[in-house]
Amino acid sequence: MCMTTQAETPATAQPSEQLSSREKHLAALFTAILTRGPISRRDASRMIGMSQAAVTKLVKPMIANGYVVEQEGYSEGPGRRLIPLAVQPRRHNAIGIKVTERELIGVIVDLHAEVHHSLRVPLAGTGPELVVAQAARLVHDLQLGAQGIGGSCVGVGVGLGGHVDGRAGVVRYSPLLGWHDVPAQQMLAEALDLPVLIENDVNTLAVSELWFGAGRDTSSFAVVTVGSGVGGAIVIDGELWHGASGAAGELGHNIVDPAGPLCHCGRRGCVETFAADDAILSAIAEGNDAVPQSLAEAAALAHGGDHRAREAFSQAGRALGLGLATLVNLLNPPMVILSGEGINASDLLMGALTEQLAASAFSSAAQDCQLVVRPLPDEAWARGAAATMLKHGVLASLMTLVDEVPD
Numbered sequence: 001m002c003m004t005t006q007a008e009t010p011a012t013a014q015p016s017e018q019l020s021s022r023e024k025h026l027a028a029l030f031t032a033i034l035t036r037g038p039i040s041r042r043d044a045s046r047m048i049g050m051s052q053a054a055v056t057k058l059v060k061p062m063i064a065n066g067y068v069v070e071q072e073g074y075s076e077g078p079g080r081r082l083i084p085l086a087v088q089p090r091r092h093n094a095i096g097i098k099v100t101e102r103e104l105i106g107v108i109v110d111l112h113a114e115v116h117h118s119l120r121v122p123l124a125g126t127g128p129e130l131v132v133a134q135a136a137r138l139v140h141d142l143q144l145g146a147q148g149i150g151g152s153c154v155g156v157g158v159g160l161g162g163h164v165d166g167r168a169g170v171v172r173y174s175p176l177l178g179w180h181d182v183p184a185q186q187m188l189a190e191a192l193d194l195p196v197l198i199e200n201d202v203n204t205l206a207v208s209e210l211w212f213g214a215g216r217d218t219s220s221f222a223v224v225t226v227g228s229g230v231g232g233a234i235v236i237d238g239e240l241w242h243g244a245s246g247a248a249g250e251l252g253h254n255i256v257d258p259a260g261p262l263c264h265c266g267r268r269g270c271v272e273t274f275a276a277d278d279a280i281l282s283a284i285a286e287g288n289d290a291v292p293q294s295l296a297e298a299a300a301l302a303h304g305g306d307h308r309a310r311e312a313f314s315q316a317g318r319a320l321g322l323g324l325a326t327l328v329n330l331l332n333p334p335m336v337i338l339s340g341e342g343i344n345a346s347d348l349l350m351g352a353l354t355e356q357l358a359a360s361a362f363s364s365a366a367q368d369c370q371l372v373v374r375p376l377p378d379e380a381w382a383r384g385a386a387a388t389m390l391k392h393g394v395l396a397s398l399m400t401l402v403d404e405v406p407d
C-alpha cells in the first residue's frame with residue numbers, strides 16, 4: 001500500500017547512488033568496453049564523457065587484473081595509433097535460470113553473455129523447496145556441461161514472473177507459481193554455496209536488452225512482454241527502476257476496465273485479463289465451435305478469417321494500447337521493446353494496439369516513443385538472468401580495483 005506520512009521514509013537507494021564518483025567512472029568505462037568493445041580509449045572517452053587521460057588511468061587495473069585486453073593497434077591517418085580495448089570473455093562466467101510454472105530454462109554464459117551450454121528441465125511441481133532443489137541440480141549440470149568455459153563463476157541469476165524484491169531476496173508474490181513471501185535467494189544460495197540474485201524475469205530481459213540488445217543505443221526505455229502473463233520493466237538512465245519494493249513496471253495489472261473480467265490478482269479488468277494467452281483463448285472459445293488450444297492455433301484461426309478470433313486479438317491489442325498509454329504518459333520513454341511469446345502474433349495485435357495508444361496518450365508521448373517488436377527465444381530470458389548476475393557480480397568485483405587506479 002502506498003502510505004502517506006508526514007516524514008516520508010525514502011525508498012532504498014538505487015545501487016549506483018551508493019557508489020563514489022571514481023567507482024561510477026570505473027563501472028561506466030567497463031560497461032562501455034563490454035557493450036561497445038573493441039573500442040579505443042579515445043572513443044570510450046567520448047562515449048562516457050571523460051578525458052582520455054582519465055580513461056587511460058581507469059583502464060590500467062582492468063588490464064592488470066585480466067578483465068580487459070588490448071588488441072592490435074590501427075591508425076586513422078597520420079597521428080597516434082589507436083589500441084582497441086576488449087573485455088576478456090573468459091575472466092568470469094555466470095549462470096542464468098528462468099523459472100516458469102512448467103519448467104526451468106538454464107544457461108551458462110561467459111563475460112560477453114555468450115551462451116556456452118543450455119538445458120531445460122520440466123518442473124515436478126511448483127512448491128518452493130522442490131523448485132529450489134531442481135534449480136540447484138540444474139546449476140550443477142550446466143557447470144558440468146561447460147567445463148571449458150573458463151574464469152570464475154560470479155553466481156546464479158534467477159528470473160521469475162511476479163513481484164520480486166531483489167534487494168531483500170524475496171519473491172513477494174508470484175501468481176503463476178502460487179508463491180507468497182518466499183526467501184528464494186537464501187534458499188538457493190544455501191543449496192549451492194554460490195552468490196544468488198533473484199529478479200523479476202522481465203527486469204532480467206531488460207538488463208540484457210540494455211547491455212546487449214535493442215536498448216544499447218538509448219539509456220532509458222521500457223520492456224513489455226506478452227505471453228502467459230503481461231509483464232513490464234523500466235530502465236531509466238541506464239539503471240533498472242525497481243521502485244520501493246521491486247513492484248515497478250507491472251503493466252499487466254494496470255486496470256483498463258474496472259467492470260472487466262476477474263484477474264488472478266483479485267481485481268477486475270487488468271490488462272492481463274484481455275491480453276494474456278488464456279484471456280485470448282477464452283474470448284475465442286465463448287460461443288464458438290472452434291476452440292483453439294494454443295496461441296498458435298488461435299492465430300491460425302484469426303489468419304483464416306475467424307471473426308471472433310480476430311476480435312479477441314484486437315481486444316488484446318486495445319488493452320495493451322491502454323496500458324502503454326499510461327506508461328508513456330508517466331515516463332515519456334523514447335523506446336518500448338515488445339517481446340514475449342505472445343508477440344509472435346504481433347501482426348494481429350499491433351494495429352489495434354497502436355491505434356489505441358495514439359488515441360489515449362497525452363500530447364506527443366505516443367509519437368515520441370519508438371515501439372520495437374522483438375520476438376526472442378525462451379533462452380533469452382535465462383540469458384537475461386545470467387546477464388543480470390554478471391552485471392551485479394562483475395561490477396562488484398571491479399569495485400575492489402578502485403584503489404589500484406593511479407592518481
Ligand SMILES: [Zn+2]
Pocket residue numbers: 252253263264265266267270272
Ligand atoms: Zn491483475
